[in-house]
Amino acid sequence: MKKLRTVKGMNDILPPESARWHRLERAFRTTMRRHGFGEARPPIVEPTALFVRSIGEATDIVEKEMYTFTDRGEKSLTLRPEGTASCARAYLQHNVQAIEPVTKWFYVGPMYRRERPAKGRYRQFYQAGAELYGDPGPYVDAEMIDMIVSFLRELGVEDVEVMVNSLGSGETRARFREALVAYLEPFADQLSADSQRRLHVNPLRVLDSKAPQDQEIAEGAPNILEYLGDEDREHFDEVRATLTALGTPFVVSPRLVRGLDYYTRTLFEIRGRGGELGAQNALCGGGRYDGMIEELGGKKTPAIGFAMGLERLLLAMPEEEDAGRVDVFVIARSPSLRREVVSVCRDLRASGLSVDADLRGGSLKSQMRRANKNAPLAIIVGEDEVERGVLQIKNLSDSSQHEATRAGAPALIRELLG
């Protein structure tokens, strides 16, 4: 029989690796709570039109990466390729702008894009992100970037580069686009095949092409920051000044352009420089999308958001010591004491400790070995102890042994765990 396996580009996350995921997600939720963001949990499947309208028809995601299928009711559905569109849909659907002026949501979950898998790039991948509706910035823009950098630092990811840019608002973008196409057209036959195709579909994307010939041409291209209108310029200046005041390092990258069409004004990307990351080093991307809510049929509502790739974050995070699966491992001196061991475990767990035991009836030695691997403390249950109603608690790191009554054990264990 053919072996069943995961779909290409989709991975099982199992213990002990899943423990690192939990730590990461817990840290993210803590940060979000501190900043007043509440969790939004939209469905993974959405109407295809949502993504086409918000992300943009000419983007790679919509053109060739979505998992789109027709369900039995003949509706076109799509596995979400990102989180911003779903949040915007929910924000509109539940008329949230009518109940509060400013809304702060975060989300964590899997996203789906049918790309060629590589290290740090999978077809099902996890993102943690946030959206903030109703505040035009620039202060929340800077605050969001600073929040992400602080979060990364807490995870031990310090070696990062924060790139910021402004795409201006609608009119700015249109004027710049015109100037850019005018500049690029004479070079059309020198551009890479990809960029030639993009020249009219999505010319901004030519700017961050990695092809050497494109980069050379992009060097001389007009600078979007010089096309910003007065209000856009003031907005961007204040984002930068606030970041500077916060002491958050960043570089202005006028050629930073992201692959989703909905961005306006503030745009940012955070790249890691850790060796594990390889070419997929974009840890976080985000920006302002003041036009999206209106385009989806709502009232004009400014918004800004970001998303981080959790697989990449995990690659960038430093290795951490394995602290052991449980607090205490309980050992039976002889197989006939296993019933007693189960009882001891039950009582310790009731006090809130995490406890495990090897109940297969193996030798004391083999149980000790497992204890050593799985917990900092071991409890040895022998005939003598049962008779006297006590427990022997052994600290496996310094070999010291302590005696406690069954009732007094949890307190002593907590003390030993520090």
Next chain:
RNA sequence: GUGGGUGUAGCUCAGUGGUAGAGCACUGGAUUGUGGCUCCGGACGUCGCGGGUUCAAUUCCCGUCAUUCACCCCA
């Protein structure tokens, strides 16, 4: 999607045209109430899968799948 590399034990990897090895991990013991270190023993592989060449293929060839690197894209 394009081009290249790599698939041998759970992991990291040697190796050979005559059907396989190391280290780590796992496991039993040395030690009749105690783990880690050391020593002795044990289990573990359809050599990714399919086809071809050959008396014989894990080894050579082709295909395929997986993975990885670059491009691409992006988180």
